[in-house]
Amino acid sequence: MHIGMIGLGKMGLNLALNLKDHGHSVIGYSRTRKTVEKAISQGIEGTDSLEQLVGMLGPRKVLWLMVPAGNPVDETIDKLVPLLQKRDIIIDGGNSNYKDSITRYHQLKQQAIDFVDVGTSGGMEGARNGACAMIGAEKEVFQYLEPLFKDICVENGYLHTGANGTGHFVKMIHNGIEYGMMQAIGEGFEILEKSRFNFNLRDVARVWNNGSVIRSWLIELTEIAFASDPQLDDIRGVMRSSGEGLWTVQEALELKAPIPIISHSLFIRFRSEQVDTFSGKVVAALRNQFGGHAIEKA
Amino acid sequence: MHIGMIGLGKMGLNLALNLKDHGHSVIGYSRTRKTVEKAISQGIEGTDSLEQLVGMLGPRKVLWLMVPAGNPVDETIDKLVPLLQKRDIIIDGGNSNYKDSITRYHQLKQQAIDFVDVGTSGGMEGARNGACAMIGAEKEVFQYLEPLFKDICVENGYLHTGANGTGHFVKMIHNGIEYGMMQAIGEGFEILEKSRFNFNLRDVARVWNNGSVIRSWLIELTEIAFASDPQLDDIRGVMRSSGEGLWTVQEALELKAPIPIISHSLFIRFRSEQVDTFSGKVVAALRNQFGGHAIEKA
Amino acid sequence: MHIGMIGLGKMGLNLALNLKDHGHSVIGYSRTRKTVEKAISQGIEGTDSLEQLVGMLGPRKVLWLMVPAGNPVDETIDKLVPLLQKRDIIIDGGNSNYKDSITRYHQLKQQAIDFVDVGTSGGMEGARNGACAMIGAEKEVFQYLEPLFKDICVENGYLHTGANGTGHFVKMIHNGIEYGMMQAIGEGFEILEKSRFNFNLRDVARVWNNGSVIRSWLIELTEIAFASDPQLDDIRGVMRSSGEGLWTVQEALELKAPIPIISHSLFIRFRSEQVDTFSGKVVAALRNQFGGHAIEKA
Amino acid sequence: MHIGMIGLGKMGLNLALNLKDHGHSVIGYSRTRKTVEKAISQGIEGTDSLEQLVGMLGPRKVLWLMVPAGNPVDETIDKLVPLLQKRDIIIDGGNSNYKDSITRYHQLKQQAIDFVDVGTSGGMEGARNGACAMIGAEKEVFQYLEPLFKDICVENGYLHTGANGTGHFVKMIHNGIEYGMMQAIGEGFEILEKSRFNFNLRDVARVWNNGSVIRSWLIELTEIAFASDPQLDDIRGVMRSSGEGLWTVQEALELKAPIPIISHSLFIRFRSEQVDTFSGKVVAALRNQFGGHAIEKA
Secondary structure, rough: OEEEEEEOOOHHHHHHHHHHHHOOEEEEOOHHHHHHHHHHHOOOOOOHHHHHHHHOOOOEEEEEEOOOOHHHHHHHHHHHHHOOOOOOOEEEEOOHHHHHHHHHHHHHHHOOOHHHHEEOOOOOHHHHHHHEEEOOOOEEEEEEEHHHHHHHHHEEEEEEEEEEOHHHEEEEEEHHHHHHHHHHHHHHHHHHHOOOOOOOHHHHHHHOOOOOOOOOOHHHHHHHHHHOOOOOOOOOOOOOOOOOOHHOOOOOOHOOOOOHHHHHHHHHHHHHOOOOOOOOHHHHHHHHHOOOOOOOOO | EEEEOHHHHHHHHHHHHHHHOOOOOEEEEEHHHHHHHHHHHHHOEEOOOOHHHHHHHHOOEEEEEOOOOOOHHHHHHHHHHOOOOOOOOEEEOOOOHHHHHHHHHHHHHHHOOOEEEEEEEEEHHHHHHEEEEEEEHHHHHHHHHHHHHHHHHHEEEEEEEEEHHHHHHHHHHHHHHHHHHHHHHHHHHHHHOOOOOOOHHHHHHHHOOOOOOEEEEEHHHHHHHHHHOOOOEOOOOOOOOHHHHHHHHHHHHHOOOHHHHHHHHHHHHHHHHHOOOHHHHHHHHHHHHHHHHOOEOO | OEEEEEEOHHHHHHHHHHHHHOOOOEEOOOOOHHHHHHHHHHHOOOEEEHHHHHHHHHOOOOEEEOOOOHHHHHHHHHHHHHOOOOEEEEEEOOOOOHHHHHHHHHHEEEHEEEEEEEEOOOOOHHHOOEEEEEEOOOOHHHHHHHHHHHHHEEEEEEEEEOOOOOHHHHHHHHHHHHHHHHHHHHHHHHHHHHOOOOOOOHHHHHHHHOOOOOOEEEHHHHHHHHHHHHOOOOOOOOOOOHHHHHHHHHHHHHHOOHHHHHHHHHHHHHHHHEEEEEEHHHHHHHHHHHOOOOOOOO | EEEEHHHHHHHHHHHHHHHHOOOEEEEEEOHHHHHHHHHHHHEEEEEHHHHHHHHHHHOEEEEEEOOOOOHHHHHHHHHHHHHHOOOEEEOOOOOOHHHHHHHHHHHOOOOOEEEEEEEEEOOHHHHOOEEEEEOOHEEEEHHHHHHHHHHHHHEEEEEEEEEOHHHHHHHHHHHHHHHHHHHHHHHHHHHHHHHHOOOHHHHHHHHHHOOOOOOEEHHHHHHHHHHOOOOOOOOOOOOOOOOOOHHHHHHHHHHOOOOOOHHHHHHHHHHOOOOOHHHHHHHHHHHHHOOOOOOOOO
């Protein structure tokens, strides 16, 4: 298949290489010439012109977007539409909000352009060597693309989740679960680290990865992290977030689904980005007011 | 009534002055001569000798402890016991663990010394002008002391909560609720402070204190705090804790009572005493591992 | 002042009576004739015709809406606008989302009609005898209405919180705090109730209301609740919610403000409306899978 | 090696079979004749007499306890001690509290009997085919037993975690993390299940197991669970807990480690065992008091 990969960042380039390994003809695109050249140096044909990109693709063109969620997706689609023909396919493989994906599907439908939302998991390594793809698409479009997903995903690693929007919906929930799992792992190691026993944290992660109930890729990555920095001394515990966790909580609010663990894991991330909290200041002031408890000066 | 007030810190001295205002004969004790002198300068008779203190009291001596929870209580009791006689009364008015109070009750019972556990609330102001007392005691002992509690508490502000231990139990729960209420208030103001509207936080606290559903002494104190420091710029949000919140959570664990709000308010306090979290480091390391997300160097 | 009170439910009727007590000329409106008649029987002039209502008011008409948030507010405004003149005033005293209030303000501005958003607290009793009002309005409009708020609120019980929208914003946060405070109180009493001590919960609430740190209107109401049902045997613990708590969490998500206590208090309410949880089913199934732990059949 | 397996429940029997597969001579013991017979029917030599069991073992006897935590462990040890000789080894492979294990170690030390605490993970399947073992022991004792652990664990699936007590400590933390991971997974599926999209939950679990960031044994088990009951209709969401999660929270309280996710996951389990909550009754009563919100009758 001929694929135009738009966005050649960490994920886009790895997916392009993965596609190429499986015999697909990939042309990479980035606005930035330097990024294009980096891709070319790794064997991916590339251009910094969308017109040129589209021109190089065969009939029923497949444009795969790996650009940041939000405006960049809309801007790219707006530029692509005049260049495309009926039944050409735009895939959004980034972390877009599923509601945006549903809107984009309907908008493109009016132009007779097919849209597919793909939640992509597995990190950079997965993108390169075998990803996990959650695919929201019309059945015919999914079937047309299926060989492609079969090639770049691990075995059983792709799923037609349903109508448009569901790919990004399932990826959103995946990330919500990920937030909670990671926070649980972090808390466990925080206790180990604070305990009077002088645990080798890497060893603990390793043994847990072999036969335990909590064995998982995340614990494998924990083991790797401790291998290079045994007490994580070089790292600050600042946990940023890119949207999916927040959207998961927003979705739960709409559905009245009680999800304290996931929501909490998100709030802990917000907290980690703050040096201090205003709520803490209020409580400290109150303790001082009623009990005379000493205040620490800012 | 003749009362020996042992411990002349913020709470002890105010209670002594409160008792004196109501015509009781109070003798203050502190190990520290300087503290005794400060009490004397405020009109409280005082000594730094327990023997002298006990000698100055009339029959059925009442010794009221306002010393830090834990060892100081036991050490004081150990020193007092040889000086006391049958049916003398030791009141522990501090924030002791109710289980310790039950143990002390039984130990003193063997010496025929009466023990009373009093949870005291209302802060320094309450101690001075009208406290709230939760009293665990045998019925006869409570009745003997009742006039005293009637004098120093606000109207309806004392309760015989039941057998020994229950005074400190009810105070423990009171403080657990206090943790949760304070954190809720803090969070509300954190949103107000972060919002794009330029709220006058003192005014907001004031209007809430007049007729709203959440009117409360804690919101009154919030108003006072904002009056002197409108954005709490001078205060760090470090929230220490002295035990009752933690004991509340421990009690809930034993009773299998789901109390996520109180327990979380406690964990937020622990978090506020840390500059960074190890759990955060783990999560940040994981995000870097799978997604290449940048790490902030420590 | 002449006021048209639109909506004569629990809050609207009490506010109307309160206004009348203070010498204002109030005309009540409800779509439902029966509701109008009930108001009339309590001395409030009334009508089920908006046209008639507007016709009965003097110049610079004041229309006070106490109708459910959402569509009912928009529908009422849509019907009123053709009947009103420049500088007439619509007050929304209900629990509307502050974003809607900002939108309505701008829409009405185009018709030269003034809009005021009033967060009203204090419950039914406050509405009747002295409310708490958080008022988002243009300065001139606020000043025009100020005598009215002075009359129906407790002393210092009203505040011009700022531009339009801020009245409902501050009320939203008030309710978020209320959720947290109530849940903290509930958890405290849950431990008391589960403990082996046979506490008289009403007595505990009463003593806490007199001099303690957590004295508050909510604990006063707790005392009253236990007075009529000592163990709350007749009540199911189903906690519904009408929107402000949810909006508070949504606002915090937008502001990246960590508010785990308020958000969790909301999720606990959602949980209370479910008989069982799907998350619980998943966990129970997992425990069965790996450990052979018995499953309870649905 | 000759091993006496004491306790032939789900875990004990599977471990015995696993040991036997690897050429060890295992004699099983249960108080219950029927349980012994079941083991014998599966090829494990067995007895319901501890004396007989001990008599059948060779020098430096190894007694492996797989009995419920708490009293059963102490009772079994008490019965064993008179039958053992210096340097015989008692392994506690159950889910004991690590503090108890430290105590038992010291008590047995006085009898010159070696004690080893082994946290065993991997569920029944792991016990049968390859477990994960966290081992607290003196170095010499660990080394003596190491061939045994090598045989019954998966590759790299055992770890000498340190001094006595650390095996059960690390297992405790493992289970704490497990609670959090499971709850996060449950919440994610709760949203999927509540959403308007008609997801095939088994398919979602399957795709996540192949290449995604959250791939893990727990998600594999989720897939299996959905395979046999697609909507878990037959299961109630009651989540019992056997101690390790609770101990993890208690440990965190002692260490002042903020672990809201794990503690919360525990409280959610407590909640799931209750039909209703007292805290909910209090909140419902309060909402009725101030707002007239309808109460649902019990």
